[in-house]
Amino acid sequence: MAISKTYEPKAIEEKWYQYWLDHKFFHSEPDEREPYTIVIPPPNVTGVLHMGHMLNNTIQDILIRKARMEGKNACWVPGTDHASIATEAKVVAMLKEQGIAKKDLSRDEFLKYCWEWTEKYGGIILHQLKKLGCSCDWDRTDFTMNPAYYKAVTDVFVDLYHKGYIYRGARMINWDPAGKTALSDEEVIYKEVNSKLYFVKYRIKDSDEFVTIATTRPETILGDTAICIHPEDARYTHLHGKKALVPIINREIPIILDEYVSMEFGTGCLKVTPAHDLNDYELGQKHKLETIDTLNEDGTLSEAAQAPQYIGKDRFVVRKEIALELEALGHIVKIEDYKNQVGTSERTGAVIEPRISTQWFIAMKEFSKPALENVLNDEVQFHPTKFKNMYRSWMENVKDWCISRQLWWGHRIPAYYLPDGDFVVAKTPEEALQLAQEKNPNLQMEDLRQDEDVLDTWASSWLWPLQLFNGLENPENKEIKYYYPTSTLVTGFDIIFFWVARMIIAGYEYRQEKPFKNVYFTGMVRDKQRRKMSKSLGNSPDPIELMEQFSTDGVRSGILFSSPAGNDLLFDEKLCEQGRNFANKIWNSFRLIHGWEIDQGLTPQHETAITWFEAALNQAIIEMEAYYVDFRISDALMTIYKLFWTDAFCAWYLEIIKPEQGKGLDVQTYQKTIEFFEKLLKLLHPFMPFITEEIWQEIAERKEGDSISIASYPQAEAIPDKTILAEAEVVFEVITQIRNTRNAKQISPKVALDLKIKTQEKALFERFGTIIQKLSNIQNLDFVEDALEGAAGFLVKNHEFFIPIEGQIDVEKELEKLQKDLEYQKGFLMSVEKKLGNERFVSNAKPEVVEAEKQKKADAESKIKALEESISALSR
RNA sequence: GGACUCUUAGCUCAGCUGGUUCAGAGCACCUGCCUUACAAGCAGGGGGUCGUAGGUUCGAAUCCUACAGGGUCCACCA
Numbered sequence: 001m002a003i004s005k006t007y008e009p010k011a012i013e014e015k016w017y018q019y020w021l022d023h024k025f026f027h028s029e030p031d032e033r034e035p036y037t038i039v040i041p042p043p044n045v046t047g048v049l050h051m052g053h054m055l056n057n058t059i060q061d062i063l064i065r066k067a068r069m070e071g072k073n074a075c076w077v078p079g080t081d082h083a084s085i086a087t088e089a090k091v092v093a094m095l096k097e098q099g100i101a102k103k104d105l106s107r108d109e110f111l112k113y114c115w116e117w118t119e120k121y122g123g124i125i126l127h128q129l130k131k132l133g134c135s136c137d138w139d140r141t142d143f144t145m146n147p148a149y150y151k152a153v154t155d156v157f158v159d160l161y162h163k164g165y166i167y168r169g170a171r172m173i174n175w176d177p178a179g180k181t182a183l184s185d186e187e188v189i190y191k192e193v194n195s196k197l198y199f200v201k202y203r204i205k206d207s208d209e210f211v212t213i214a215t216t217r218p219e220t221i222l223g224d225t226a227i228c229i230h231p232e233d234a235r236y237t238h239l240h241g242k243k244a245l246v247p248i249i250n251r252e253i254p255i256i257l258d259e260y261v262s263m264e265f266g267t268g269c270l271k272v273t274p275a276h277d278l279n280d281y282e283l284g285q286k287h288k289l290e291t292i293d294t295l296n297e298d299g300t301l302s303e304a305a306q307a308p309q310y311i312g313k314d315r316f317v318v319r320k321e322i323a324l325e326l327e328a329l330g331h332i333v334k335i336e337d338y339k340n341q342v343g344t345s346e347r348t349g350a351v352i353e354p355r356i357s358t359q360w361f362i363a364m365k366e367f368s369k370p371a372l373e374n375v376l377n378d379e380v381q382f383h384p385t386k387f388k389n390m391y392r393s394w395m396e397n398v399k400d401w402c403i404s405r406q407l408w409w410g411h412r413i414p415a416y417y418l419p420d421g422d423f424v425v426a427k428t429p430e431e432a433l434q435l436a437q438e439k440n441p442n443l444q445m446e447d448l449r450q451d452e453d454v455l456d457t458w459a460s461s462w463l464w465p466l467q468l469f470n471g472l473e474n475p476e477n478k479e480i481k482y483y484y485p486t487s488t489l490v491t492g493f494d495i496i497f498f499w500v501a502r503m504i505i506a507g508y509e510y511r512q513e514k515p516f517k518n519v520y521f522t523g524m525v526r527d528k529q530r531r532k533m534s535k536s537l538g539n540s541p542d543p544i545e546l547m548e549q550f551s552t553d554g555v556r557s558g559i560l561f562s563s564p565a566g567n568d569l570l571f572d573e574k575l576c577e578q579g580r581n582f583a584n585k586i587w588n589s590f591r592l593i594h595g596w597e598i599d600q601g602l603t604p605q606h607e608t609a610i611t612w613f614e615a616a617l618n619q620a621i622i623e624m625e626a627y628y629v630d631f632r633i634s635d636a637l638m639t640i641y642k643l644f645w646t647d648a649f650c651a652w653y654l655e656i657i658k659p660e661q662g663k664g665l666d667v668q669t670y671q672k673t674i675e676f677f678e679k680l681l682k683l684l685h686p687f688m689p690f691i692t693e694e695i696w697q698e699i700a701e702r703k704e705g706d707s708i709s710i711a712s713y714p715q716a717e718a719i720p721d722k723t724i725l726a727e728a729e730v731v732f733e734v735i736t737q738i739r740n741t742r743n744a745k746q747i748s749p750k751v752a753l754d755l756k757i758k759t760q761e762k763a764l765f766e767r768f769g770t771i772i773q774k775l776s777n778i779q780n781l782d783f784v785e786d787a788l789e790g791a792a793g794f795l796v797k798n799h800e801f802f803i804p805i806e807g808q809i810d811v812e813k814e815l816e817k818l819q820k821d822l823e824y825q826k827g828f829l830m831s832v833e834k835k836l837g838n839e840r841f842v843s844n845a846k847p848e849v850v851e852a853e854k855q856k857k858a859d860a861e862s863k864i865k866a867l868e869e870s871i872s873a874l875s876r
Numbered sequence: 877g878g879a880c881u882c883u884u885a886g887c888u889c890a891g892c893u894g895g896u897u898c899a900g901a902g903c904a905c906c907u908g909c910c911u912u913a914c915a916a917g918c919a920g921g922g923g924g925u926c927g928u929a930g931g932u933u934c935g936a937a938u939c940c941u942a943c944a945g946g947g948u949c950c951a952c953c954a
Contacts, residue, residue, distance in 0.1 A: 003913095005913085005914075006914080006916070007916090190951095190952090197954085213954080214953095214954065215954060216954070217954085228954095260953090261953085261954085262953050262954085264953080265953045265954070266953080266954065269954095270953085270954055271954075272954095273954095277954075279952090279953085279954075280954080340952095340953095340954090341951095341952070386880070386881065386948095389879075389880050389881090389949085390879090390880075390948080390949055390950085393878095393879065393880085393949075393950060394949085394950075397950080397951090493948090493949095496949095528887085528888090561888095561902070561903085562888060562889080562902085562903085567888095567889085568947090569888095570887090570888065572887095572888095572903095574903075574904090575903085577916075578902085578903075578916095580916065581914095581916045581917090582916090583916090584914070584916045584917090585913095585914065585916080585917085587913090587914080588913040588914035588916095588917085589913065589914080590913085591913045591914075592913035592914080593913085594913090595913075632890095634889095635890075635901095638890095638901075638902070641902085642901085642902090650913090650914090651918095654913085658913090661912060736919090736920080739919060739920065740919090740920060740921085742919090742920090743907085743908070743919070743920050743921090744920090746908090748909095748911095749909090749911070749919080750911075835895095835934085835935085838934055838935090839934085840933095840934040840935095841895095841934045841935070842934090843934085844933090844934055844935090845895065845934075845935080846895075848895095849895045849896090849935095850895095852895080852896055853895085853896095855896085856896075
């Protein structure tokens, strides 16, 4: 069979993924093996794969595939998140395009559209994960709005309500006027914007005097209910007890005193709008001020604003118009440019309005304590550890979590209102009725009205590790006991508060146990200019297209070539190209080995090379394992990359054993080589699942149902033989020097040369002699006692090498080279001698360090001697 | 404003508790090669006084201090 010259992935990828599915290699059931569990961070149900997913899921797949090969019961549970606000926003936009307004639909009608949308787009991202090679247990695919999940979320709400952790109340919350819903503090993103600071003067009542305040939000003036000054501000003592008039509407407001006001900022006078600012709200509470909410839920001004010219207009339109009117009326003293931070909605991008609203909250302070402790004491381990700091500062200052959202798509809050305004919280309407009747026996089902709001998405996904194994409804079941706590969570640090912290909280609340042992935080994927990947910049490549272009294995390894844990990943297509090239290199090594014939008549030819490679392989396995333990996945890949390509397998081992054209290989070498190749493929499999499966299936007899994905992961069989590794290093350096000499003298590799060696360790070069001869085309290799005249020479360690090249030696140049080296060695020797001559060094430094210095001295001395000999031989 | 963190080759990064893994890796770059697995390749090569200034030490990329410049999170004086 002819094998193509380059790796052609398309058919191979499809074939093996289907094969894996057909044989249910990814399916997991509890058994006696050690479990290794990962729950996927559920992507938004209607989302499509982006580079972040790509990185994230590749890492998860690497971990789970390795665990599976190690004989653990690997279980990676996939699924999707209903993504309440994100999905609802998409559906609303879609309906709008069709000319349908959400407000014209009933709740049920709207939800029907949502479900249609979910069914239409819901499978896309899961399909894309398959393309990426993800070895998820697809039979376990879950969704945060599945009936069982929905029920669990509802039950948890009821439970936490009865435990007193959930309460309902009017608080200052973050209002998203575009989404028309409350948001949690975490969903607000502060952005620096260029704005204006307006200095506005208010008339003092019954006087011609004015007081000037500074504000960035003149549109809220209509909701002012006080002016506040510092009690010790000498400039304003005459205003104590006076009243001021709100411009335009001339409403009377008190001038109050509070130390909260900074005398340095602006004019030292603060307008107080309790309805539209958190600090003002607190001042309002303290001084019992009236609260006038001048905004509607969509961000337009309400009737309460009083000025008819502004009612119904958007807050930002009003800001401009009112500034003009104030100017015209002579109320503007000045307007300065000003930079300030403005809160925006994480989802809709709209500028947040602080607003007083009745919402549901979870009291977090006590509730979250175990989650803080168990991260600080490393019961749950963060990788990299720097995120512990971030986590701690958030947890120590945790605010109550606003969990209600004025949306329809999501888990409806299981609170039922009675006609008198009282409410009950219950798992079902029937139970609610029962509770209601305890309050008032006459109540009927139709008297109850369920809360219209739904829960924050994160108030469902925080139960993910628990609910995937049904640990909430049936805490004693076999699955949850087996799979929980899960092994590793792989996610972006950007959702550490949204999701990670809350899952830990829920885990300790409902199982008194962490949800995962390790959390691996990936960085952000950025472009090579460090810009965030975004649709509007157009700098976000489509992962699917990349996979088409560079192969899935190429892209998977490419994205890992540069992803240090926790650091941002600067993505460049070049990396995928490197990954593709690597796949191709692997492919061609397969072609080479595949073409070899066994010659039964040959005795073992390459024992030295085999011993050496075995050592190198064991060494790499140990190194990779150490990297895996530290979650340094990129370094693990780099280790196998170099072992396979430049450092050992292709660059040296295969070149050494490669038979001449038309000749065969001895049995032992062939078998060993296949064994090595298999191990290399297995080490590579977690990174590059497809190509490794394809080749693994080809290089030896396999049965139907065999797969590298369930083959045993290589272990280091022995402590690597450091001696032979060091010897090989010397030998390879010799070969490099010979090639270098050829290069410098422009002698073709085809021209055979002789090599003379002057050394104390003949045995070493006898053992490696044929290797040197083969790889650097040396015809005769022998040993000499003295430096050779008229030859090109070089030094490796303290072994001297001479290549007789008649008529091609430029004595002057050779001498110059040797002199330069000699000077360096002499300087080096001097520094070592100086060190050893320093009594304080000899007495203070560790003995082995001193010993090492002495060795250095001896080495340098023998090198100097050798160089001097060569020089004298050459100048004779 | 608070906290954390970073600054090492052109780029992205390793360098653990101070001393032979101490100045490294990958990529990029330069030179020469279509050598019968692979030009998506092969052979060879050149790049850094480890942000700056002090200090501790026999010895500092590594520890301490200050400064400069990045980054991140949190909080926010309107």
